[in-house]
Amino acid sequence: xxxxxxxxxxxxxxxxxxxxxxxxxxxxxxxxxxxxxxxxxxxxxxxxxx
Numbered sequence: 638x639x640x641x642x643x644x645x646x647x648x649x650x651x652x653x654x655x656x657x658x659x660x661x662x663x664x665x666x667x668x669x670x671x672x673x674x675x676x677x678x679x680x681x682x683x684x685x686x687x
Contacts, residue, residue: 643677652681 647655666672
């Protein structure tokens with residue numbers, strides 16, 4: 638596996654959709670078996686997060 642880690646912040650209006658997408662991605666990475674923990678993270682919040 639190669640590439641960069643991902644930290645993403647979705648719209649504060651769609652937090653449940655973002656969490657569902659993150660869960661799907663985490664499951665896919667787990668099934669892959671060689672992906673390091675924390676490869677993709679989601680930040681939920683408003684403007685104060687950026």
